[in-house]
Structures are given as structure tokens and as C-alpha cells.
Amino acid sequence: MKLNIALLAGDGIGPEVIAQAVKVCDAIAVKYKHEINWTSALTGACAIDDCGEPYPDSTHEVCLAADAVLFGAIGHPKYDNDPKAKVRPEQGLLKMRQKLGLFANVRPTFTFPSLIDNSPLKRERIEGTDLIILRELTGGIYFGERGRKDDGNTAFDTCTYTRAEIQRLAKLGFELAMTRSKRLCCVDKANVLESSRLWRETVQDMEKDYPEVTVAYEFVDAVAMRLVQWPNSYDVLITENLFGDILTDEASVISGSMGLMPSASKGLHTSLYEPIHGSYPQAAGKDIANPLATVLSAAMMLEDAFGLQAEADAIREVVNKSLADGIVTEDLSGKNKAYGTNAVGDWLAKNI
Amino acid sequence: MKLNIALLAGDGIGPEVIAQAVKVCDAIAVKYKHEINWTSALTGACAIDDCGEPYPDSTHEVCLAADAVLFGAIGHPKYDNDPKAKVRPEQGLLKMRQKLGLFANVRPTFTFPSLIDNSPLKRERIEGTDLIILRELTGGIYFGERGRKDDGNTAFDTCTYTRAEIQRLAKLGFELAMTRSKRLCCVDKANVLESSRLWRETVQDMEKDYPEVTVAYEFVDAVAMRLVQWPNSYDVLITENLFGDILTDEASVISGSMGLMPSASKGLHTSLYEPIHGSYPQAAGKDIANPLATVLSAAMMLEDAFGLQAEADAIREVVNKSLADGIVTEDLSGKNKAYGTNAVGDWLAKNI
Ligand SMILES: CC(C)[C@H](C(=O)O)[C@@H](O)C(=O)O
Ligand SMILES: CC(C)[C@H](C(=O)O)[C@@H](O)C(=O)O
Numbered sequence: 029m030k031l032n033i034a035l036l037a038g039d040g041i042g043p044e045v046i047a048q049a050v051k052v053c054d055a056i057a058v059k060y061k062h063e064i065n066w067t068s069a070l071t072g073a074c075a076i077d078d079c080g081e082p083y084p085d086s087t088h089e090v091c092l093a094a095d096a097v098l099f100g101a102i103g104h105p106k107y108d109n110d111p112k113a114k115v116r117p118e119q120g121l122l123k124m125r126q127k128l129g130l131f132a133n134v135r136p137t138f139t140f141p142s143l144i145d146n147s148p149l150k151r152e153r154i155e156g157t158d159l160i161i162l163r164e165l166t167g168g169i170y171f172g173e174r175g176r177k178d179d180g181n182t183a184f185d186t187c188t189y190t191r192a193e194i195q196r197l198a199k200l201g202f203e204l205a206m207t208r209s210k211r212l213c214c215v216d217k218a219n220v221l222e223s224s225r226l227w228r229e230t231v232q233d234m235e236k237d238y239p240e241v242t243v244a245y246e247f248v249d250a251v252a253m254r255l256v257q258w259p260n261s262y263d264v265l266i267t268e269n270l271f272g273d274i275l276t277d278e279a280s281v282i283s284g285s286m287g288l289m290p291s292a293s294k295g296l297h298t299s300l301y302e303p304i305h306g307s308y309p310q311a312a313g314k315d316i317a318n319p320l321a322t323v324l325s326a327a328m329m330l331e332d333a334f335g336l337q338a339e340a341d342a343i344r345e346v347v348n349k350s351l352a353d354g355i356v357t358e359d360l361s362g363k364n365k366a367y368g369t370n371a372v373g374d375w376l377a378k379n380i
Numbered sequence: 381m382k383l384n385i386a387l388l389a390g391d392g393i394g395p396e397v398i399a400q401a402v403k404v405c406d407a408i409a410v411k412y413k414h415e416i417n418w419t420s421a422l423t424g425a426c427a428i429d430d431c432g433e434p435y436p437d438s439t440h441e442v443c444l445a446a447d448a449v450l451f452g453a454i455g456h457p458k459y460d461n462d463p464k465a466k467v468r469p470e471q472g473l474l475k476m477r478q479k480l481g482l483f484a485n486v487r488p489t490f491t492f493p494s495l496i497d498n499s500p501l502k503r504e505r506i507e508g509t510d511l512i513i514l515r516e517l518t519g520g521i522y523f524g525e526r527g528r529k530d531d532g533n534t535a536f537d538t539c540t541y542t543r544a545e546i547q548r549l550a551k552l553g554f555e556l557a558m559t560r561s562k563r564l565c566c567v568d569k570a571n572v573l574e575s576s577r578l579w580r581e582t583v584q585d586m587e588k589d590y591p592e593v594t595v596a597y598e599f600v601d602a603v604a605m606r607l608v609q610w611p612n613s614y615d616v617l618i619t620e621n622l623f624g625d626i627l628t629d630e631a632s633v634i635s636g637s638m639g640l641m642p643s644a645s646k647g648l649h650t651s652l653y654e655p656i657h658g659s660y661p662q663a664a665g666k667d668i669a670n671p672l673a674t675v676l677s678a679a680m681m682l683e684d685a686f687g688l689q690a691e692a693d694a695i696r697e698v699v700n701k702s703l704a705d706g707i708v709t710e711d712l713s714g715k716n717k718a719y720g721t722n723a724v725g726d727w728l729a730k731n732i
Contacts, residue, residue, distance in 0.1 A: 118571045148505045148609050169521075169539065174574040181543040183578035187521065188536040217622070219470045222526040226535035249629040256608055256633050257500050270569070274626055277601040281608050 034094035040307025041317035042100025048319035048373025055380040072102025082120025096333035099302035129296030147284030163272025201266035215267035287318035290325035301329040315368040386446035392659025393669035394452025400671035400725025407732040424454025434472025448685035451654035481648030499636030515624025553618035567619035639670035642677035653681040667720040
């Protein structure tokens, strides 16, 4: 198979972790006789430095021409804490989501038995956790009208949702639930927000098309609690953009395996795969960043975007082997020897 | 001293836990020679049943005439999962907040050494946690314009904040920080929302008036993570209404002492004190609800609204004694004997 993949390494540790995923995919390509065509493009702070734009048109062209996008991370401290900065790396992210129509962010949270003691939660609370949050990614308050009034002394943001946007996201949720435990949780704030009432109404209407799926409706504040108390009581959750931002991040730390969690953003034109961790600028260039989340994101990409199940499984297997054999970076090595980012990538590629 | 207190017991376990707080306060009044004048009024589902209104004008009059309001909990399952219900108990809550001008919800999260093992978090993560979240309670997306368009197929909600609203809340935060560790965390989503940028700008402008306070600015998604990872790294946090809803609930479960957490809502006309737990309808009428959060809310009321420090401390002391002696309801009794709601209240009153 010929795979055309856009490579957006981004900022901070992005380039280092992406490099390891490329090594691993290239090893897969050799073993399973595929041809991967990688096309790199700039995004984030490095793109601003280059051309003043965090998501340049040239990068968008590269993404559109690709079968899938593998993304690192973006963000740089020089843009933080400056509410008045004109261009910020995050704007590139939002522009990319919108222009590529990346409407559904798929964020699994699961545990690795060998890492369970890294969790801030007690073992009995976190054991068996295997949930997926589907976050709507191109609507809501992120993309509504916003501005100032009264000489800048009043600010407003608008959260808007259409029935079609909700259906598109919920459909993925129902379908995913059908392949798993057939339980779906719709997260909203329907006791306050009109947009949440439209979410609830729309999902309730869709229930008849999926008679086997049991749907629960929970308020976002209640979910924020239950994610900490009984994360293993959830399976598939669907929610709007801002709630998803908060809940996916909360969910990411409970497993203790944040450095290993992959994610996908399903799009109208193409789909994008990225680790959930950030650009971690303090670690950049030090060969200490954990590449496993990016490597597992590449596995997700091979499976989802190309249907290459055996190849994806082979990557997951070698990752499990690296964990079992202690071929890991310092965040996971505990009292044992820590390997560098590159050394972990080399080991994974060699063991494919 | 003469204390005029409005008593809003509400729904579910509300009346039972409120009754215990009344017993304890009455015992305090005897011992410290105060005269408490309790005036009861309906709110929530019971008020809807009575007159079709969850926060009737007559109840509002009672609150306005009082020096402080002691509140139980509201909500009833018959109103849940019905996005189209015309009147809901929660609307009473929002109306009450708005009409009483309850602009600041003060929600502490702390630990009781004897209860620390109830926390879903590991001991080393939760030990020493003592934080307070100040949630703005009468603005933002809760009270902005909302509605439908396109034959009901598009829904919108508006989040609006004025500089004055932010200053009012932030002032409390700075003042509270001055009485504690002098660290303040402003929680927003300034990388996306204009209203958050106004929050950040406004708080940054206020920093010069509190040169001793160190202010950190964090994004709501990052705070949702850190609350689970290192709750004891926080002291005072300030945030807008919706973020506060989610984060205070998340924070409430990490201590393992949810059934003990009090809260205050500071108002323009009067202030309101309530346990943070809900109306827990499944437990209503069974004499099993834990009254300690309500009793501790009464302590907070005596301290904040009436300046009765010794009296508040006396209540906290007897609560600690009940925990130490195991005079507790079934949620805290573990393998030991569980006491009923009433028995706990009687014991506390007797031991004042
Ligand atoms: C950087 C920021 C705009 C972004 C978001 O809020 O969506 C990030 O937090 C994320 O979750 O990908
Ligand atoms: C019941 C609901 C409207 C309310 C809120 O969202 O404010 C509740 O969750 C709370 O936190 O007091």
C-alpha cells in the first residue's frame, strides 16, 4: 500500500517524538511492504517564526493532499500570559481544526497494568478503566461570535450548535458504542444551557436508530466528579467542545499513563493523529521526551485511516514489550536506567 | 446577639440535614446566650408542588428580611432527563442567586486526617490539601442571552462578563489570599475566549493593589488536571461561573470528605450557606444522610455573617469529636456501627 502522510512536528518536543514515530512506521513499511511518503510542514510557533502564520496555507495544502496527518504538539512559552498577543500558536490549531473540518476528537483513556501505580488514583479506582471521550471539535463557544462592548469593559463569547453538528458527532458515538459495551453517556449542562438542551434532544431522537445502545445523560459537573471517583464505570462519552476540552484533560491524568495516550481527530477532508501531551518546551532538545504516545498515535492512524490492523497491532505489541523490558524514558523508568527518546525509538523500530 | 436566619431546607435529604444544623445552632445559642429566630420558607421541587414556582416571592421576602440564609439542597428526579420541562427546581436556584445578588460562591476543599483514606486519590497526593475556589455565581453563560433559531435547529448561549463583575469577585480572592498563603490562581481559557481575556486583563490590572499576592494564571483544562494530580499545590482559585461549576465539583470529590464540605455564597443583600452535596433523593426520609456538611455550613455562617468565631470553632470542635468517636452516619462508619442522621445531630447538640 502507498501511504501519503503529512508530518506536522510542531514545537517543543514535537520534532523529537515525531521522529521516533517515523522510525517505527518506516520499520513497519519494510516488514509489511508498504511505501510511506512523508511530507513535512510547519505549524505552531515555528510557523509563526517562519512566516508569521501559525497554520500557513502551504501547510494546509500539504494536509489536504495527504491521506492522514501525524501531528506532534504546538505551543511556546513566549506566547503565554500575554492576553493581547496578536498571533498565538493555538490559533493555528483552531484554524487547522476548522479548515480541515476535524469535527470529532477521539480521546481514549486506558491503563497499562505495569504503569497503574503511576496514577494519582488508588489502584482499585483506576484498574480496568477503558473509556473514550468523543469531543466535538469545530463548533460551540470556540468558534462562535465574540467581542467587546462598552469601550472594552464588557466581553462576550457565543456558544452555538446546530442539530446537524450534534448528529454528526453523536453518530460516531453511537457507532463506537456498538463496537464496545453498547453504553453511551451524553455529557451536557441541559439544566442551564439552551445549546445543551439541543444536544440532549438530538441524542434522544437518535436513540431509536440504535435500539441496542443504552444512553445515559449526565451533567458535566457530575461527570467531572465521577471521572475521579469511578472512571472505570464509563465507556463511550460524547460532549461539546469546551466540556470536552476540560474532561479529556482531566481524564488524561487519571490513568497515570498520560505520556502514552494517543488521540485522533476525524475530519471531513482528512484525519489527524496526535499524542495528547503538550509541547513540553522545558524538555525540548534534551532527548528525554517520551515518544510512546506519538508512536501509539501512529498505530491508531494505520488502523483508522488505512485499515492496517496487523500493522497497528504490531506497533502496540512492541510498545508493550518496551514497557515490559524497561526500555523507557525517565518519566517511566523509576529507579531503573532511563533511555533517551532516540534510543527508545531505535529499539522499537529494531524490534518491529 | 439576635440572629435572624432564613431556613430553606429544600428537597430530598435537605429537611433532615437542616434539622440537625438547627439543633446544633440552638445548643450554641443556649450556651453563648444568643437568640436565634429561624424563619422557614419553601424552595425547589417542594415549592413547585406548593405554588408552581421554585423560588416564590414569599421565599425571597423571607431571605431579604434575614441576616443570613441556611440552605439544604434542591432537586428531584421527576424533573431530570426532561429537557423540555417548563419549570425545574434548578431554575429556583438560579433565580435566588440572581435576586439575592449571590455573586461569589466560596467552596473550600480540605481534608480530615481521619477520613483521608476515603479519598479516591492516594494519600500522598491528597494529604495537606486545603484550597478554596471562588466561583463567580451571577454572571457568565448562566445568565446571558440564549435561544433557538432556524425552526429550533440551532441553539445558542451567550457568555458575558463586565470588568466590574470580575473586579468584585477578584477582590474577594485577593483579600482571601492575603489572609492565607498570598497565592492566587486565576483560572480561565484566555487562549480562546474573549471573556477570559477580560478576566485575565482585569486581574492583571488589580495585581498592583495587592503587591504581596503572587498571581498565577492557568487554563481551565490544565487546572482540571492539576486538581487531580497535586491538589495540595493550590491555595485560593478564582474563576467564572461555568468553570467554577465544573472545578468545584471535581475538587469536592478529591478530599474523600464530600459529605462534610460546607460552602458560602456571598451576596449583595444577604449571604447563603449550604452543604455542597446535593438533595440525594434516594436517601430522603431514611435517616441515613450525613448532616455534617450542613452543620459545618452553619459554623461558616456564624463566623462569616455574624462574626461569632468562638461559636463557629465550638461547632467544628464537636464535629471533629464526633469523627474521632465514630458518631457518624453510614457513609463514614466503615465496619463500625452507623448512627442515624437524627442521632448524630442529637449527639452534636448535646456535646456543644
Ligand atoms: C490550545 C487550546 C486552544 C486547545 C483547546 O482548548 O482545544 C487545547 O487545550 C486542546 O485541548 O487541544
Ligand atoms: C443545579 C445547577 C443549576 C447548579 C449550577 O450549575 O450552578 C449546581 O450544579 C451547582 O453547582 O450549584
